[in-house]
Amino acid sequence: MTPPTFADPAAYERYVGRWSRSVAPEFLAWLGVPAHRRWLDVGCGTGALTETVLALSDPEAVTGVDPSASFVADAAARVTDPRAGFRVGDARALPLADSTVDAVVSALVLNFVPEPAVAVAEFARVTRPGGLAAAYVWDYAQGMGLIRHFWDAAVLLDPAAAELDEGRRMPVCAPDPLRALWTDAGFTEVRTEALVIQTPFADFADYWEPFLGGQGPAPGYVRSLGDVHRSRLRDLLASRLPVGPDGTIPLTARAWAVRGRR
Numbered sequence: 001m002t003p004p005t006f007a008d009p010a011a012y013e014r015y016v017g018r019w020s021r022s023v024a025p026e027f028l029a030w031l032g033v034p035a036h037r038r039w040l041d042v043g044c045g046t047g048a049l050t051e052t053v054l055a056l057s058d059p060e061a062v063t064g065v066d067p068s069a070s071f072v073a074d075a076a077a078r079v080t081d082p083r084a085g086f087r088v089g090d091a092r093a094l095p096l097a098d099s100t101v102d103a104v105v106s107a108l109v110l111n112f113v114p115e116p117a118v119a120v121a122e123f124a125r126v127t128r129p130g131g132l133a134a135a136y137v138w139d140y141a142q143g144m145g146l147i148r149h150f151w152d153a154a155v156l157l158d159p160a161a162a163e164l165d166e167g168r169r170m171p172v173c174a175p176d177p178l179r180a181l182w183t184d185a186g187f188t189e190v191r192t193e194a195l196v197i198q199t200p201f202a203d204f205a206d207y208w209e210p211f212l213g214g215q216g217p218a219p220g221y222v223r224s225l226g227d228v229h230r231s232r233l234r235d236l237l238a239s240r241l242p243v244g245p246d247g248t249i250p251l252t253a254r255a256w257a258v259r260g261r262r
């Protein structure tokens with residue numbers, strides 16, 4: 001399977017960027033980092049978590065790092081707060097000196113890094129002693145409703161799609177592997193937490209159309225299908241999703257968060 005594409009900021013926002021923005025405040029409340037700290041947002045994407053840090057955590061500075069030049073450009077154009085800065089870079093070789101950050105955070109990234117343990121070792125390297133490193137990932141296997149419904153329907157039509165199901169394929173989407181990554185990197189006071197948000201869709205189009213944008217594994221799979229197969233998948237999903245009396249689709253999404261102290 002080719003790596004997922006992260007290159008179209010607007011399509012990404014409509015697919016899961018908007019939901020990452022809903023998780024971020026809960027995540028920051030759980031971290032409880034004091035004001036006037038130096039933050040690093042690894043895999044910042046279009047800036048969902050960076051913007052929430054600026055809005056809620058009164059940072060001294062936030063640096064966002066992401067390998068996608070178009071996502072970094074989008075974030076830099078939208079986030080004009082002088083405390084924020086964005087750089088193209090990789091989680092496995094962070095462009096920062098040792099022990100220079102008070103809080104390293106990373107939202108929905110670890111499953112897309114080929115060697116997540118190398119990335120978390122980098123988090124430890126750049127965190128100052130006493131500082132914090134933390135992350136969240138979707139619970140692809142169970143609690144991430146919008147993606148769970150998608151793969152369950154896709155596999156009914158095409159059993160081979162099971163191999164692409166993020167719930168099976170993503171190595172780090174549950175508390176135990178998160179805890180192991182943090183402990184192995186030498187962090188102490190390691191904790192994990194479930195963060196659950198509502199992800200209401202206005203109607204079926206609001207649910208389905210973001211899957212046509214090609215950003216991430218499930219939209220990448222949709223893009224690989226022929227017209228007939230894609231229409232059958234759309235119709236099957238429309239028949240299986242729960243619909244409220246007002247036509248909305250009331251799903252929830254769970255992310256697993258981890259934090260540890262250096």
Ligand SMILES: C[S@@+](CC[C@H](N)C(=O)[O-])C[C@H]1O[C@@H](n2cnc3c(N)ncnc32)[C@H](O)[C@@H]1O
Pocket residue numbers: 006016017020021042043044045046047048049065066067068071089090091092106107108109112113114
């Ligand atoms: C699902 S998006 C999450 C973006 C953002 N953090 C959010 O919460 O919306 C995954 C991000 O991981 C980035 N990414 C992929 N490989 C990476 C790597 N090796 N190092 C850092 N970030 C990476 C992608 O470019 C993409 O922006």
